[in-house]
Amino acid sequence: MDKKQQNFEQAIESLKKLISTMNYGSITLIVQDNVVVQIEKNEKIRLK
Template sequence: MGNSEQLDPVISQIKEMLKSMHFGSITLVVQNGKVIQLEKNEKVRLK
């Protein structure tokens, strides 16, 4: 499996996370050269 094929599901998941976010961050956790976890930290801005 090529590197591009390994990243396709990661990129798809990141796109889904971004659709529902307005403010915040997404962190990729990498182990042995592979993304093993995505963390979403969303902030809610109060007016």
């Protein structure tokens, strides 16, 4: 498996973990030269 494919698989696994723990918010991927270099998570807490 090449380096870009490993990066892609790692990003997918990280996204799965983040999405499973969030109720509200957003996730931003930062890509440089076809490689995910950063993942940002902004979570919101809703008060009822």
